[in-house]
Amino acid sequence: MQITTMPPPLDRQVQLMRKARAKTSFDPRQLTYVIFGGKDEVQRREGILARVERTIGEGGRKLPRNYGEMNRTDLYHHGLHVGRAMQEDEIIHRHGLFSHMDVNYALLNASPFGLHDGMFIPTLKLQGDPEQRAHWLPLAESGAIIGTYCQTELGHGTFLRRLETTAHFDLETDEFIIHSPTPSSTKYWPGGLGYSCSHAIVMARLVIREKDYGIHAFIVQLRSLDDWKPLSGIELGDIGLTMGLNGTDNGYAVFDHARVPRRNMMMGYARVARDGTYTPPSKEHTKHSYGTMVQSRALISNAVAFQLAQATTIAIRYSTVREQGNISFDTANSTDMPIISFRSQHYRLLSLLARAYAILFASKSCLLLYDSLGSEQKGGNSPILPYLHITTAALKAYGSQVAADGAEDARKCCGGHGYSALSGLPDIVANITSIPTLEGENYVMYQQTARYLVKQAQLIRTGRSDKTDKNVGYLVTGYEGLSTRRDVLCPYSQDELLNCNSLLRVFRHRAARSIFECAAALELAQKNGHTTEKAWNQHMMQLIMAARYHAECFVLDAFIQHVSEIEDQKVQRVMEHACRLYALTTIESPFSIGSSGFFEDGYISLGQLNDIRQHVNTTLEVLLPEAIGLSDAWNFSDVSLRSALGRRDGNVYETLLDWTRQLPINKRSRAKNGVDQVGFERYIRPMMKIRSNL
């Protein structure tokens, strides 16, 4: 069987893409600088990425390797190949570019070596004492040892206190005995733990003379540096295919009385002396972890913004070159239009892109606030840290939920082709959907935020507004408005509802009302004799929503702030519309969640809703010709998108067919006259004969 040659392509798709790109009213490059923080940074990134992409060796007309004939082991080896290219570049150039996202904008967890820079080295820095740092850091930073971070167990997730792994101190030998006492204590999930790491930070229960001192961190050498064999008493393995992120070997470890020297316990805070004397950590230590969590959750929110932007970029590009007639008004002479012109597509894609920007700017605000703290303040002495902590937690939950749902919706916007691996979307969706349950499960995150907000509300309700956190000042204002009944109806005219600052006040009304309702409900439940826990459980869903509303206030505020600081006038004008679209479609969101919060107390009237719908329509029309520019600005290379649908040049159909023909199963079968021999002989031929053989 030969490949059939077809007439040369008309390049209609490429022309459509050029035409659409030419309509952009601003210079997307200027927006790229805004996204990455300046021209120099953009150029630095481009240099590093080009070098690493070259090392990896993908691109051109080549089918991306991971779409080919890969089983579990091949996917892992491909991950090692990509991970090695990044890690070596980092060891040589020390640029830190892959500190939270890889070359494909996946979270660092995607690489078998991702936790080395992401968790292993930071833990050594934070929790080691000076001598330990001096010993371990040079080894780790030169890549002479490769580490991961082992916390979760088969039966225990984020709830640190319940971990079962033990580290008994053996006074005789001056060693700790690391042990997994039950199946559910098996360390399970750490990235790279299966076959890629020589060392691990292992979180385990410290026991000295039968006394349990709780969870502490231990450096455990897992494998021989000579032949990579697991050391005595350590069973290691891969946990198999996961929904996405299969380039890494999420692994498991069973410890059978494995021994490590006493000095392998991280002793920057708590200490165990030679004679078994235990010195507990000071209070700052506990607080210290606040700062680390703030940073890591802000970085996660940053990463999901890019991932949502990737999915949306692919869908926008495809929708720009895919033409279709209007099925609902199918008349023989109806003309075909790029499908992005159909309102449902137009609405979904532009509002998803606006959300990507919204989450990006919110994560930047968190990171800026965090960076502005002195190192001592990061340690827990800053008055802003509690607020920043709970806001970043809510942002992590909100951002990852919106991004995961949004990427999947962008995928659906590509119809059937979005279901093909070659679209690049299944990979992105599968990667991103890990994030809502990872590094702080979203529902737990929202509840932490809600606890803080309710406490603030209780202070305000009991006349102690002066004691509240100034960063949630909107609660004080909100309480006054609600209790004097000044703020029960949205006061804005049609024109005012175009103003993002008015819309921010609408957002704040919803958040404040909802938080005070929760606070009142909890108080009532307790008055009725329920325990705090029971009362909380009863109102948990509303508390979670209140935390989400708080997150949305923060996000819109950050969006407004960042747009106001954009210097390029043309870029600023378009981004003002994007910000407005974010705000408006959060209120009038036929396919989103939580919008009933704006209406359930009658705050927004049906007339105002109609004004908002009209504003959505006009804003969408302004943004339609900017869609390509707004997605180009994220500066994703074709190699990083790995998408036949999302090609920058729009040459979708040729690429899809080209890649399809390159699939190993097809190349192999072509060599066999177009037959998959094994499948035919083993399954199909016998089945076709079964009736005649009966």
Place this chain on the structure above:
Amino acid sequence: MQITTMPPPLDRQVQLMRKARAKTSFDPRQLTYVIFGGKDEVQRREGILARVERTIGEGGRKLPRNYGEMNRTDLYHHGLHVGRAMQEDEIIHRHGLFSHMDVNYALLNASPFGLHDGMFIPTLKLQGDPEQRAHWLPLAESGAIIGTYCQTELGHGTFLRRLETTAHFDLETDEFIIHSPTPSSTKYWPGGLGYSCSHAIVMARLVIREKDYGIHAFIVQLRSLDDWKPLSGIELGDIGLTMGLNGTDNGYAVFDHARVPRRNMMMGYARVARDGTYTPPSKEHTKHSYGTMVQSRALISNAVAFQLAQATTIAIRYSTVREQGNISFDTANSTDMPIISFRSQHYRLLSLLARAYAILFASKSCLLLYDSLGSEQKGGNSPILPYLHITTAALKAYGSQVAADGAEDARKCCGGHGYSALSGLPDIVANITSIPTLEGENYVMYQQTARYLVKQAQLIRTGRSDKTDKNVGYLVTGYEGLSTRRDVLCPYSQDELLNCNSLLRVFRHRAARSIFECAAALELAQKNGHTTEKAWNQHMMQLIMAARYHAECFVLDAFIQHVSEIEDQKVQRVMEHACRLYALTTIESPFSIGSSGFFEDGYISLGQLNDIRQHVNTTLEVLLPEAIGLSDAWNFSDVSLRSALGRRDGNVYETLLDWTRQLPINKRSRAKNGVDQVGFERYIRPMMKIRSNL
């Protein structure tokens, strides 16, 4: 490296499961009979499934094969293995059990032979003339030929009229020449087209003497029955990995002037004579496809109900045996509870289960209505068919959207483990998420429904209520209520809001209001000089929501109806609560969509919302001890769920560890002292030396 032996399990999880199961107040077997339509049918199914599962050879403690070391080709061969087992059982026993779902409850599209019974044979029956049927059907039914159905092209989805593939009639040879003129005309996506089928129904543009007669169906033999080679002028191949459903070879075909006899055009309706004379189909033919679409969409809705129930069953079982302390109220002595007791988990899982039942019953109502039609009425002469058509379209969209989102939410309810293939959830989620864009894209479906509803509304608004479809009588009542302002505030007391019939009226208010608002908005836009298309485009999002609201009315109505017919009192009582939960959580749905429609016109007051929230809480409490029984009732075998988390006996952790150790990558590495040699030597070792080599 040896596998470490750990102490015998305490079987705590198994005990928790037994305890939970013992709390069930009803006999789940009785509910199983309701789900499948009687005891005999349940036993018949169980017999067939047990036989086929045995042939496939999975189960026991064995790691399910598709979680192991499978590349694209292996996944396909595994699909052939499973597909052959089902198809042979069907050829021998002709039970039709796999007519729309396979042994794992995936849509028939999951099997390489799924479209043979699902589309190929039905098309022969419907569109062949008597002679063609007599020739082809015996071949197809005995499995002597295997067929698929080729409609979609690389550049063309559901929009039949735009297909590019041509079938030129060659008067000289009395043949059709099947041809793909451009890359975008490549047939792309049909299941089994790659390597599994000998024949296909190909939809192509009929051209006689340069005149284009539009799209017709042709039987094209693709492969030699002797050696399976593609016939001359036909290029066939697989389209590669897709998000899920990789057991089939979705394929592509490029035709290069392939020839088929004239009599291979399906001539049940249109005909081409030897001299090239064309006889067009009668009007009934066009209508006929209505009936087929109704049935196939109702069957899809039925399948998604089972898939959502699978995901929810896994998550409920896991949440019953997974214990955790309350993180938000972490005190040293807080006791661990099964995580299903935490309200967010409890709320999500039970309302997902209620949705699975809701979609199931709605699909049953559609199928019953359809089955009740005489065969002539199915051909388009039934007054109920237009209503049934648009309602089934909306149900397909609603059901697949709710089920896809719901299965993913159930997956997230399992935290990190839900991300592992071994949980079974990634497979279910990936399969189900194909359905919103398949066999009628959801947004297109909703729009078809909206068109019909708006037309009915326009009749009513212009005083022609007598001309409206009696099946949407709620629109007539709704219009009266709205226009006399009798129905602008929800009239129900706290107690009345517990009644599903009252809640149905609340649903209908929302649907009717929304449809009349759309009708008015369209009329206004047209008065202002917009074309129908432009007006439609402007209000598309609201129209889509209105169609969804209509679907929800139908679903709740069907739920109420089916529950009222349950004979077993205990089952009925529990199902009444499930129905209520469905209705209440559609209104008060913090994490669902569309609920703002109940509030945006001020219909439901904040006081009533609080009543509803309280009802949700009490209903959830009633249903908590029934959760295991309500999921057991679906009668999923452990083999069909392929889930370490969803085991019926609750033995989660041992199974997870057991399956993990059986992974091929681990078995192979254990034989090599616990090292993945290729990975270590090719990637890790060189990387660890790079610094010292610089």
